Amino acid sequence: MNPEPNTIRAGRILGRPVYDRDGRPLGNIADLITETAPDGTEHVASAYVVKRPWGRLLGYERDQATGPRLLQILARWILRRNTTVIPFSDLETN
Amino acid sequence: MKRFFAIALGVLTAIGGFVDIGDIVANGEAGARFGITHAWVLLVGVFGICAYAEMSGRVSAVSGRPVFDLVRERLGPRVALANLTGSLLVTVLTLGAELGGVGLALQLATSVNYLLWVPVVAFVLWAALWRAKFSVLENVFGLTGLVLIVFVIAFFRLHADTGGLWHQATHPGPPHGEDWGTYWFFAVALFASALTPYEVFFFSSGAVEERWTSRDLITSRVNVFVGFPLGGLLAFAIMLTSATVFHPLSTSVDSLSQVALPAALALGKLGLAAAILGFFAATFGAAMETGLSAGYTVAQYFGWNWGKLRRPREAARFHTVVLVSILVGVAVLLTTIDPIQLTEYTLVFSAVALPLTYLPILVVANDRDYLGDRVNGRLANALGLIYLIIVLIAAVAAIPLMIITRMGGG
Amino acid sequence: MLIGFDLLDRQIVDRDGEPVGKVDDVELTYDPDGTARVTALLLGQEVLGDRIGGVLGRCIAGTARRLSDAHDRPPQRISMDLVAEITSAITLSVKRELLPDPPLETWLRDHLIARIPGAGHES
Numbered sequence: 001m002n003p004e005p006n007t008i009r010a011g012r013i014l015g016r017p018v019y020d021r022d023g024r025p026l027g028n029i030a031d032l033i034t035e036t037a038p039d040g041t042e043h044v045a046s047a048y049v050v051k052r053p054w055g056r057l058l059g060y061e062r063d064q065a066t067g068p069r070l071l072q073i074l075a076r077w078i079l080r081r082n083t084t085v086i087p088f089s090d091l092e093t094n
Numbered sequence: 095m096k097r098f099f100a101i102a103l104g105v106l107t108a109i110g111g112f113v114d115i116g117d118i119v120a121n122g123e124a125g126a127r128f129g130i131t132h133a134w135v136l137l138v139g140v141f142g143i144c145a146y147a148e149m150s151g152r153v154s155a156v157s158g159r160p161v162f163d164l165v166r167e168r169l170g171p172r173v174a175l176a177n178l179t180g181s182l183l184v185t186v187l188t189l190g191a192e193l194g195g196v197g198l199a200l201q202l203a204t205s206v207n208y209l210l211w212v213p214v215v216a217f218v219l220w221a222a223l224w225r226a227k228f229s230v231l232e233n234v235f236g237l238t239g240l241v242l243i244v245f246v247i248a249f250f251r252l253h254a255d256t257g258g259l260w261h262q263a264t265h266p267g268p269p270h271g272e273d274w275g276t277y278w279f280f281a282v283a284l285f286a287s288a289l290t291p292y293e294v295f296f297f298s299s300g301a302v303e304e305r306w307t308s309r310d311l312i313t314s315r316v317n318v319f320v321g322f323p324l325g326g327l328l329a330f331a332i333m334l335t336s337a338t339v340f341h342p343l344s345t346s347v348d349s350l351s352q353v354a355l356p357a358a359l360a361l362g363k364l365g366l367a368a369a370i371l372g373f374f375a376a377t378f379g380a381a382m383e384t385g386l387s388a389g390y391t392v393a394q395y396f397g398w399n400w401g402k403l404r405r406p407r408e409a410a411r412f413h414t415v416v417l418v419s420i421l422v423g424v425a426v427l428l429t430t431i432d433p434i435q436l437t438e439y440t441l442v443f444s445a446v447a448l449p450l451t452y453l454p455i456l457v458v459a460n461d462r463d464y465l466g467d468r469v470n471g472r473l474a475n476a477l478g479l480i481y482l483i484i485v486l487i488a489a490v491a492a493i494p495l496m497i498i499t500r501m502g503g504g
Numbered sequence: 505m506l507i508g509f510d511l512l513d514r515q516i517v518d519r520d521g522e523p524v525g526k527v528d529d530v531e532l533t534y535d536p537d538g539t540a541r542v543t544a545l546l547l548g549q550e551v552l553g554d555r556i557g558g559v560l561g562r563c564i565a566g567t568a569r570r571l572s573d574a575h576d577r578p579p580q581r582i583s584m585d586l587v588a589e590i591t592s593a594i595t596l597s598v599k600r601e602l603l604p605d606p607p608l609e610t611w612l613r614d615h616l617i618a619r620i621p622g623a624g625h626e627s
Contacts, residue, residue: 009546010507010530011555031508034542041584042505044532044540068460068475089538157592159515166513166526171556174513225622396549397515397526398609406623410613464592 102232104321112325114380115195116437122353125336129262139288140326151314154301190423194433195377238375244368245331248360286445445492
């Protein structure tokens with residue numbers, strides 16, 4: 001049985017490299033941010049793009065994670081220098 | 095009496111962590127070769143495991159989820175799979191060594207070669223994990239393992255040179271005939287044995303098996319703060335008696351019968367019997383702990399049903415992993431590898447797995463989504479961070495030290 | 505909500521708290537206007553192996569395929585409308601019995617575990 005033609009697994013998108021219009025690498029997709037639509041479903045709004053090699057973010061990009069101060073400061077410092085948030089509609093798959 | 099049974103989980107976990115076959119001999123050997131100059135290592139180890147076991151127990155009690163569940167969530171499936179493979183390897187090899195250890199204890203008692211005991215012990219272990227109630231296993235082996243207290247009693251009967259011993263404890267460093275390389279090798283090995291990953295996985299899974307909730311936080315803490323220091327005390331007592339008897343003679347210790355000798359010297363046949371009983375209970379308890387941990391970690395990585403609290407029909411994959419682990423353990427032993435040598439290798443390799451084990455625990459213990467307002471306070475975080483750095487250092491140093499000192503032989 | 509953080513690799517439990525499995529991947533469906541909606545959770549060793557990728561992933565996915573009866577059986581899929589709550593675990597609004605059994609569990613239960621006496625008693 002083939003999957004529906006207009007479905008895709010999130011695992012296929014996460015980790016993919018992202019390039020800007022001039023072809024320069026911006027990093028890899030580390031996560032996808034969703035928003036709740038009026039009908040209750042979640043749709044993908046934007047993507048966290050993080051420069052390699054930092055993949056998994058351990059949760060420090062959220063506001064709620066408090067964590068031990070040292071780890072939190074370390075994680076936020078790494079993320080601030082290396083993360084961009086790109087609206088999902090701006091991404092074209094190739 | 096009922097109060098005692100409430101801390102059985104902590105006591106059993108600690109026994110499997112501090113006085114399994116590898117630790118019994120390592121503490122004996124350290125005492126013989128280095129006196130009690132490694133006493134501080136046991137102290138540091140006890141604090142470390144208490145800090146992390148408290149966090150693990152709290153996370154499991156409040157969220158209802160065991161700690162290995164979180165490793166995959168926080169580190170991602172690839173890194174968690176590496177962690178799983180590494181810790182499974184160590185756990186299963188340790189299981190094999192513990193089966194050998196039970197065999198050696200029975201050999202001490204009956205003079206029947208340990209290899210002949212191994213299949214019998216393996217079958218009894220499997221049957222116990224299949225049918226016996228979790229609480230019965232905890233209580234029987236936790237309580238009986240405490241018989242190792244005989245080593246504390248033996249110490250007081252041995253007329254030790256307490257001044258000399260105190261000097262050793264307060265002046266860490268290699269004595270005559272040893273060098274800093276072997277000293278640090280033993281330090282890393284003893285430290286790694288105090289914090290082996292399967293202890294926290296077993297403790298937190300046990301918390302879920304016991305169905306602890308937020309109302310059981312005090313029980314969890316009592317388990318940790320009574321159980322693990324008790325385990326550390328038993329390990330220290332073995333080191334101490336060995337230092338008292340063997341160190342002045344410059345003999346080294348490499349077999350279970352030698353470790354038991356101080357108890358026999360001080361208390362005669364009764365002391366020897368108690369020591370053997372204690373070794374049996376401790377190694378069997380450790381075999382249970384490692385057998386169940388193997389099942390717990392694989393099942394929790396893949397999200398399967400697990401646990402003794404479920405009917406085996408409903409946790410088929412979990413029970414299969416436990417069965418296969420026991421069979422692999424037996425197979426490894428039947429290659430006639432020395433069980434004690436085997437644990438010493440696995441100890442070194444488990445030191446390498448420590449940072450990836452403890453990092454996610456520290457992170458989740460701070461997560462309000464999981465714990466609400468029971469997240470770590472300043473003390474827990476400070477200890478957590480300090481020990482994370484220490485285990486990182488131990489992980490990096492373990493293999494080079496092993497190579498340079500040729501497994502502590504020097 | 506973050507798909508990677510809040511959904512992927514989380515434990516799924518049914519409405520009684522019994523484990524169902526882990527979120528091994530998430531299904532996204534494209535609307536005609538190009539928005540991607542989260543439509544289902546995907547479970548199974550094949551799915552996990554595909555996501556891990558590389559040689560290791562292919563091993564995991566491969567053994568799973570060999571053990572299942574149908575070679576092109578679709579992965580276990582839980583639609584998002586069965587999801588009641590997303591907290592430290594993902595709680596469904598239905599009981600586990602209503603979902604299909606994982607193939608490995610069934611195979612082991614039938615061929616090994618159920619044949620050993622005492623398999624029906626918890627302890």
